[in-house]
Amino acid sequence: MLRLRRMLIIALATFGTCYLALCIAVFALQRSLLYPAPKGTPPLSTIKDFSRLPLSGGLYVDLFYLPAFPGAPTVVHFHGNGEEVLTQVGLGSLMEERGLGFLAVEYPGYGASPGKPTEEGIYEAAEAALRWLREQGVTVQQTVLSGRSLGTGVAVEMARRGHGARVMLVSPYTSIPDIGASAFPYLPVGLLARDRYDTASKAASVTLPVLIIHGEEDDLIPVAMGRKLGTLFPHAVVETVAGAGHNDVLEDLAKVYKHRMASFALGEP
Known part of the structure; x- marks a missing residue:
């Protein structure tokens, strides 16, 4: 009996140690999983329609305008x-x-833009780009x-901050912890997530017209999340x-939806 109890304690301790190690690994590596940033893009600021937007701390992001x-x-x-940004x-x-x-708008750490992507860093770049757009004479009422x-969470946060008149979301999610929980149901993702992009909690405060487009066979962000946000x-x-x-929701299979977005942005039925 004592031997069995000792074996059980050892097994539980081993499991607990492994589980804790897994949680630590996920916490440490989560941003590399969340932001698989494409690299190797050549400098874009010399290419027509591209420019460089300075950020704080000597950083910058590229813009395509x-x-x-x-x-x-x-x-x-x-x-x-x-x-x-080059693929847009x-x-x-x-x-x-x-x-x-x-x-x-590029994200810090993506393409040719230096830095490391984080939720707050991406919000900073987005808001700086919107201020730059105001300097070009584009008003809030003219901004969609x-x-x-991932970018749907950024668009919703900018809408919450009062930067636009309409919102378009393609393949949106309720929050990053919700996505993580569906992928890793055995981990306390809600406690481990550093970047949350909690669109669901912000939605009620965004009273603008919103268009949501979601693929019914989306195996990364379930279409149920898009419907829930609706x-x-x-x-x-x-x-x-x-x-x-x-x-492929906006690609050849459903390219008509790019035109649907344009119609919505123009305020057409």
């Missing part, structure tokens, strides 16, 4: 965690074809905030895309 036709809105877009040219060109302006995947924002429309997953 296409001015709007006179009187038309400008879409300010925040990309997903595996993208970079196609979306910007489509918006430009519809007469809209387009501003894509847009985000994809019930939390006071003025939201949810459009799900049959057959689309996470990465």
Whole structure:
């Protein structure tokens, strides 16, 4: 009996030690998992339509900017965690074809921009870019905030801070801890998460018109999260895309939804 009890205590202690080590590893590595930042992009500031926006501490982020036709809105877009500002040219060109302006904001530590990505650091870059846009003569009423995947949390925070008149969210999530909990249900993700992007808790305070587009076959951010957010924002429309997953919801399979975004940004039905 004593031997069995000793073996049980050793087994529990071993399990507890391994579990604690796993929690520590997840806490330490979570930002590398959350921000798989593309690297190796050449300097962009010498390329047409790209510029460099200074930030505090000697940092900077790259901007891709296409001015709007006179009187038309400008879409300010925040990309997903595996993208970079250079990959937003196609979306910007489509918006430009519809007469809209387009501003894509890089994240610290992404592409050619120095630093390390964090929630607060990305918010700082986003807000600095929006202040820069005001200096170009684009008003809050002419600003449409847009985000994809990770960037939806940035767009919602900027809306909460009063920086736009409409919001477009592609493949949004309720919060990063919610996503982590679905991927690691055996870990206390809510306690471990350093960057939270808690869109669900902010939604009620965002009274702007909101368009949500979500692929029905999304295996990274469940479509149920997009539908739930549609019930939390006071003025939201949810459009799900049959057959689309996470990465192709705006691509060839469903490119019509890029035009849907442009129509929404222009205030069309």
